[in-house]
Amino acid sequence: MSELIQNLVLGLLLxxxxxxxxxxxxxxxxxxxxxxxxxxxxxxxxxxxxxxxWHAVGLDxxxxxxxxxxxxFALGWLTYQALVRPIRTAPMSSTVLLTxxxxxxxxxxxxxxxxxxxxxxxxxxxxxxxxxGAIFIPKAQLYGGxxxxxxxxxxxxxxxxTWLGRAIRAAAANPASAxxxxxKVSAVAATVFGLGIAAAGAGGSITGVLYPFVPGSHYQWIAxxxxxxxxxxxxxxxxxxxxxxxxxxxxxLTSAYVSPEWATAVPYAIVFAVLLFRPQGLLGTRxxxxxVMA
Amino acid sequence: xxxxxxxxxxxAVALAGLAGLGLVACGQSSxxxxxxxxxxxxxxxxxxxSQPGAxxxxxxEIWEQMVNADGGLLGKDVDLVVxxxxxxxxxxxxxxxxxxxxxxxxxxxxxxxxxxxLPASAVAEKNQMxxxxxxxxxxxxxxxxxxYLFFSQQAVSDQQGIPYAQYIASLPTAQRPKTAAxxxxxxxxxxxxxxxxxxxxxxxxxKTVYKQTYAIDTKNFDTIAAAIKSAKPDLVFHGxxxxxxxxxxxxxxxxxxxxxxxxxxxxxxxxxxxxxxxxAKNTEGVTFAVSYSPEAKTPGNPEFVAAFKKxxxxxxxxxxxxxxxxxxxxxxxxxxxxxxxxxxxxxxxxRGHTVQTILGPLKWDKxxxxxxxxxxxxWQNGQARIVxxxxxxxxxxxxxxxxxxxx
Numbered sequence: 001m002s003e004l005i006q007n008l009v010l011g012l013l014l015x016x017x018x019x020x021x022x023x024x025x026x027x028x029x030x031x032x033x034x035x036x037x038x039x040x041x042x043x044x045x046x047x048x049x050x051x052x053x054w055h056a057v058g059l060d061x062x063x064x065x066x067x068x069x070x071x072x073f074a075l076g077w078l079t080y081q082a083l084v085r086p087i088r089t090a091p092m093s094s095t096v097l098l099t100x101x102x103x104x105x106x107x108x109x110x111x112x113x114x115x116x117x118x119x120x121x122x123x124x125x126x127x128x129x130x131x132x133g134a135i136f137i138p139k140a141q142l143y144g145g146x147x148x149x150x151x152x153x154x155x156x157x158x159x160x161x162t163w164l165g166r167a168i169r170a171a172a173a174n175p176a177s178a179x180x181x182x183x184k185v186s187a188v189a190a191t192v193f194g195l196g197i198a199a200a201g202a203g204g205s206i207t208g209v210l211y212p213f214v215p216g217s218h219y220q221w222i223a224x225x226x227x228x229x230x231x232x233x234x235x236x237x238x239x240x241x242x243x244x245x246x247x248x249x250x251x252x253l254t255s256a257y258v259s260p261e262w263a264t265a266v267p268y269a270i271v272f273a274v275l276l277f278r279p280q281g282l283l284g285t286r287x288x289x290x291x292v293m294a
Numbered sequence: 295x296x297x298x299x300x301x302x303x304x305x306a307v308a309l310a311g312l313a314g315l316g317l318v319a320c321g322q323s324s325x326x327x328x329x330x331x332x333x334x335x336x337x338x339x340x341x342x343x344s345q346p347g348a349x350x351x352x353x354x355e356i357w358e359q360m361v362n363a364d365g366g367l368l369g370k371d372v373d374l375v376v377x378x379x380x381x382x383x384x385x386x387x388x389x390x391x392x393x394x395x396x397x398x399x400x401x402x403x404x405x406x407x408x409x410x411x412l413p414a415s416a417v418a419e420k421n422q423m424x425x426x427x428x429x430x431x432x433x434x435x436x437x438x439x440x441x442y443l444f445f446s447q448q449a450v451s452d453q454q455g456i457p458y459a460q461y462i463a464s465l466p467t468a469q470r471p472k473t474a475a476x477x478x479x480x481x482x483x484x485x486x487x488x489x490x491x492x493x494x495x496x497x498x499x500x501k502t503v504y505k506q507t508y509a510i511d512t513k514n515f516d517t518i519a520a521a522i523k524s525a526k527p528d529l530v531f532h533g534x535x536x537x538x539x540x541x542x543x544x545x546x547x548x549x550x551x552x553x554x555x556x557x558x559x560x561x562x563x564x565x566x567x568x569x570x571x572x573x574a575k576n577t578e579g580v581t582f583a584v585s586y587s588p589e590a591k592t593p594g595n596p597e598f599v600a601a602f603k604k605x606x607x608x609x610x611x612x613x614x615x616x617x618x619x620x621x622x623x624x625x626x627x628x629x630x631x632x633x634x635x636x637x638x639x640x641x642x643x644x645r646g647h648t649v650q651t652i653l654g655p656l657k658w659d660k661x662x663x664x665x666x667x668x669x670x671x672x673w674q675n676g677q678a679r680i681v682x683x684x685x686x687x688x689x690x691x692x693x694x695x696x697x698x699x700x701x
Contacts, residue, residue: 010516107340117348120540128548138516212537220342255521260508
């Protein structure tokens with residue numbers, strides 16, 4: 001029994017980190033219909049920025065998350081203005097190609113700046129755990145999971161309780177009408193892109209503490225994030241969180257009770273199975289309707 | 295009017311210049327034109343294997359620099375052509391085809407990991423070109439009947455852990471680990487190392503209590519560490535590349551589990567990168583198989599280390615040394631035959647000769663598999679030392695892993 005509880009705890013903590021990484025991707029798609037393939041590269045970039053703040057300045061990596069988020073928000077905003085905005089109305093495949101190219105450029109730039117050697121952020125608590133009887137709870141995972149919850153709640157409050165959030169939802173539902181009532185849709189889109197990237201930035205700070213990384217690590221992250229947001233329903237923040245928790249639990253439980261060899265395959269099989277019955281993902285339709293109703 | 299004449303004149307000069315550049319470009323497309331001889335390789339400079347790929351590039355570049363400083367190959371300067379395969383099996387096939395058909399290189403050097411060398415060596419074999427590879431020791435590599443493939447380390451991977459298994463078997467019964475766990479990456483190099491050692495250890499009476507393979511894109515090792523902890527092994531023998539080597543070690547520390555004895559493939563040989571990854575104090579007693587030591591008194595090694603330190607400001611990693619040794623093997627064959635034109639002769643020459651390298655003397659069987667044995671290294675006082683065999687050891691082997699917390 002304690003083994004099952006142990007694995008459920010590890011799965012939930014893993015899901016929490018995945019949720020933060022994937023939430024921004026879903027947000028950007030929900031508002032802009034842009035599938036940002038560079039999302040994983042921004043996550044790794046944030047991990048490198050966090051590493052620099054930790055290594056050079058001595059800032060705790062999880063505290064550094066705030067600074068990192070500001071920096072990558074600005075990068076996201078600039079990316080939108082310089083690259084995404086000119087092809088907003090182009091077919092979705094164009095933005096996929098554009099952001100894939102951007103991911104490669106970011107990977108190359110990170111390699112030039114930080115090198116292609118493996119990098120690890122190791123604060124004093126990196127390999128420590130809290131223990132409850134036979135259960136261990138890794139401190140870094142716990143802190144990271146709690147931070148992920150805080151960031152996600154703030155993001156949810158911004159989207160549902162503020163004027164900016166209403167403007168975002170209006171721009172997503174009907175851009176032309178939103179313009180008519182005084183919302184600058186382009187400015188809102190740039191803000192959303194920045195917010196989405198900032199969420200990936202928070203994810204990068206946390207994952208940088210949990211796992212070593214190289215510039216090329218973004219391929220693994222974007223594959224997971226896309227699967228999670230498709231499972232939860234593209235464009236749905238709650239769906240991304242649900243998809244991430246299912247993904248994390250599936251990975252951990254498969255590793256523990258089937259075989260570690262299948263741990264990274266079974267979650268994708270679950271995505272396929274869900275899509276057969278709900279092509280829109282678990283929460284896809286309902287939340288898109290919510291956005292329209294708002 | 296003269297404006298038109300001048301414009302025509304300038305245009306003519308420009309066209310002549312372009313034509314000249316074109317001729318120069320055409321001239322360079324030949325593999326051994328003029329005073330250079332082109333040697334092509336594709337390395338994982340980006341993607342999952344960028345860590346060893348970057349080190350290999352350094353090793354190849356030092357080899358190019360030192361060969362050229364020494365008069366070149368057959369009196370011609372080596373011109374190294376390096377492509378980036380992004381750790382991708384499809385890209386590497388395109389890269390080696392392009393090196394042969396477009397860059398028209400005269401000679402090839404291999405890439406890193408068995409995963410990438412498997413398809414790359416098939417391209418070389420199809421084109422009947424010598425393929426000396428520095429890091430692809432999977433037995434699968436040598437079961438295909440290839441005639442142009444040579445692995446420039448001491449042994450194939452299933453032999454890598456044997457000296458360590460023999461050491462364990464030689465311990466008095468009371469000191470010998472009674473149980474062992476074998477987590478391994480699903481990788482054509484790492485898995486055979488584990489399998490070879492497991493068979494030898496089981497023969498020595500060490501009971502297997504955990505044996506699992508995990509996928510290459512595994513990031514989270516906490517569950518695997520928890521399962522190993524439950525099995526309570528005395529010895530953990532981990533078949534790893536780099537990131538997973540760091541990941542599982544950290545996960546075991548988080549789970550509060552430290553086996554008495556810990557052996558890991560590949561990752562611990564990455565020097566400072568490994569120490570930074572798991573924390574320098576946690577390295578004490580981690581044991582690993584290794585092909586190279588910067589302290590080795592092998593022919594040419596002091597010069598290689600000096601040149602490497604001068605250019606990169608650090609000691610060479612094992613992967614850089616392996617790449618350099620591959621270059622040495624290739625150069626020995628070309629010098630031995632006296633020409634780079636007949637690739638079959640180059641391969642035949644290698645099959646019949648022992649080559650002195652910075653890794654020590656290397657020789658091969660008819661499949662291109664090396665006949666020799668690895669060194670065993672161990673982290674002691676924050677440094678990677680050689681502990682087996684006794685003849686090459688710089689320090690005595692310590693029996694236990696004693697991690698002392700994060701640093």
